[in-house]
Amino acid sequence: MHSDYKLPTVEFIDPIIYAEIPNIHEDPELYSLVNEFMIHGPCGAENINCPCMVDKKCSKNFPKQFCNHSSVDQNGFPLYRRRNDGHFVEKSGVKLDNRNVVPYNKYLLKRYQSHINVEWCNQGSSIKYPSVVRLPFHLPGQQQIIYGEDDDIDDVLDKHSVASSMFTAWMECNAVNADARKLTYVEFPTKFVWHRGDRIWKPRKVKGPKSFEEIRTVNGEEYSSFRDACYALGLLDDDKEYIDAIKEASHSGSGSYLQFLFATLLMCNSMSKPEVVWKNTWEYLADGILYHQRQRFKSPEQVLLRNNLSLKNFKNMPIPDVDYVSSSNNRLITEELNYDITNMKNKFDRMFLALTNEQRHIFEDIMTVVKQNKGGVFFVCGYGGTGKTFLWKTVSAAIRKDGHIVLNVASSEIASLLLPGGRTAHSRFIIPFELTEDSICKINRSSDLASLLRKTSLIIWDEAPMVHKHAFEALDRSLKDVFLFENSTNSDIPFGGKVIVFGGDFRQILLVIPGEVDKTLLMLL
Numbered sequence: 001m002h003s004d005y006k007l008p009t010v011e012f013i014d015p016i017i018y019a020e021i022p023n024i025h026e027d028p029e030l031y032s033l034v035n036e037f038m039i040h041g042p043c044g045a046e047n048i049n050c051p052c053m054v055d056k057k058c059s060k061n062f063p064k065q066f067c068n069h070s071s072v073d074q075n076g077f078p079l080y081r082r083r084n085d086g087h088f089v090e091k092s093g094v095k096l097d098n099r100n101v102v103p104y105n106k107y108l109l110k111r112y113q114s115h116i117n118v119e120w121c122n123q124g125s126s127i128k129y130p131s132v133v134r135l136p137f138h139l140p141g142q143q144q145i146i147y148g149e150d151d152d153i154d155d156v157l158d159k160h161s162v163a164s165s166m167f168t169a170w171m172e173c174n175a176v177n178a179d180a181r182k183l184t185y186v187e188f189p190t191k192f193v194w195h196r197g198d199r200i201w202k203p204r205k206v207k208g209p210k211s212f213e214e215i216r217t218v219n220g221e222e223y224s225s226f227r228d229a230c231y232a233l234g235l236l237d238d239d240k241e242y243i244d245a246i247k248e249a250s251h252s253g254s255g256s257y258l259q260f261l262f263a264t265l266l267m268c269n270s271m272s273k274p275e276v277v278w279k280n281t282w283e284y285l286a287d288g289i290l291y292h293q294r295q296r297f298k299s300p301e302q303v304l305l306r307n308n309l310s311l312k313n314f315k316n317m318p319i320p321d322v323d324y325v326s327s328s329n330n331r332l333i334t335e336e337l338n339y340d341i342t343n344m345k346n347k348f349d350r351m352f353l354a355l356t357n358e359q360r361h362i363f364e365d366i367m368t369v370v371k372q373n374k375g376g377v378f379f380v381c382g383y384g385g386t387g388k389t390f391l392w393k394t395v396s397a398a399i400r401k402d403g404h405i406v407l408n409v410a411s412s413e414i415a416s417l418l419l420p421g422g423r424t425a426h427s428r429f430i431i432p433f434e435l436t437e438d439s440i441c442k443i444n445r446s447s448d449l450a451s452l453l454r455k456t457s458l459i460i461w462d463e464a465p466m467v468h469k470h471a472f473e474a475l476d477r478s479l480k481d482v483f484l485f486e487n488s489t490n491s492d493i494p495f496g497g498k499v500i501v502f503g504g505d506f507r508q509i510l511l512v513i514p515g516e517v518d519k520t521l522l523m524l525l
């Protein structure tokens, strides 16, 4: 602090810092604030349970001594004026006088109306708080380094701080100093001093590890990760709360709710050891899985097949998806088959009846081609609000009610939300974002996605005009490649022989390439 701003002598104290109860008649507001916020106690014999009491004595040394003038003691601590003027306040039935006033500043107290202890602090020895050393720690090779924006990279790499940190230097010190090893990292600064220039710890004058491997070793066992070592040391929560939470939720929640809960905990990285939580709760989480499997497998069909019969032999019985057993490990297929058939049927009946003549014609054209399963490409164009999305929903319900797969995609995330089970075309078919005329989708012939596409009866792509033609070409090329495997002629049929319906409205599409002329835009379509 600049000397002009220092208050070097005790004469400066009295106008600024007060440690007396003000006269209630002269300044009633201040009197009431001091009474409310700045009186210590009662403590001592009158209140042995006061938080300040340590070994039956007030740790803050209240009540202080009366004194007529402010002064500074031999240790540099100020002694504020506390006259024996007969003023007192009453707290919990105990009379407290100037000896129990916490030093305050009139202006600050009135301004902020809260407990603000003001002290005259004119020399280092007056500061009562110990110094604090910040101890960094980090993973191997991940110590923090500080450098300026314009620093030369070679100069930065030459810095001492790149090669060593307080943490690595602590281990190096442990390696050579038996006394150092007696101290934990937190205790280290009590006996050793960090020398910033040399970047070493010198004895202030202790137990610790000599390497990262040793940190990972607990009770003689070296753990493969620091996290496992922390868990063995009991530093991490043991996940009991999550196990209890899942067990408790099982009283009111279904198996699928618990699975959702477990997945959420996994996604939030909340559990220290998910596998331990799983081991303790899998029976609750598995509740209902068997039921769904049975539903899915249509076990009656299994029994009938074993007896040379099938549900087909029984009129009006729903026919199970015979490929399900082989595809049940394919999450993508399972997801697309996970529709309630009865709901779908009701939905379809309702929507089909509501179709307009125009919608019905399109519906029938599409469904005829889907049933032929020989491929086909449609483009349904209509003004906004003419019922395209309604049509997609009806077609989807018609296919899903029979246990078949329809993939609903849209060019934009928002449009995909309107479709039942909708996704963006880019995410569904892994279409590259940087498109060229040679782009292909990243679909491996033996991947789950390729299996899903093989089982798919229809693809609906809404708001198709919103994307560049290269996206359709990439999908066309990729589907031809995937289905070439089944039939070589598929490579000659658009989209490898899949039925695909594009929908949209060119009138709703804005120019997307700023400054391009109409001719260029037409090339994109």
Ligand SMILES: Nc1ncnc2c1ncn2[C@@H]1O[C@H](COP(=O)(O)OP(=O)(O)OP(=O)(O)O)[C@@H](O)[C@H]1O
Pocket: 354, 355, 356, 359, 382, 383, 384, 385, 386, 387, 388, 389, 390, 391, 505
């Ligand atoms: N045949 C129908 N019977 C009853 N309601 C219908 C029918 N066709 C469409 N609708 C309703 O009309 C509204 C607009 O239809 P929809 O959203 O399908 O139009 P859209 O062509 O997809 O519009 P946009 O191009 O703006 O996305 C919706 O509320 C929809 O439910």
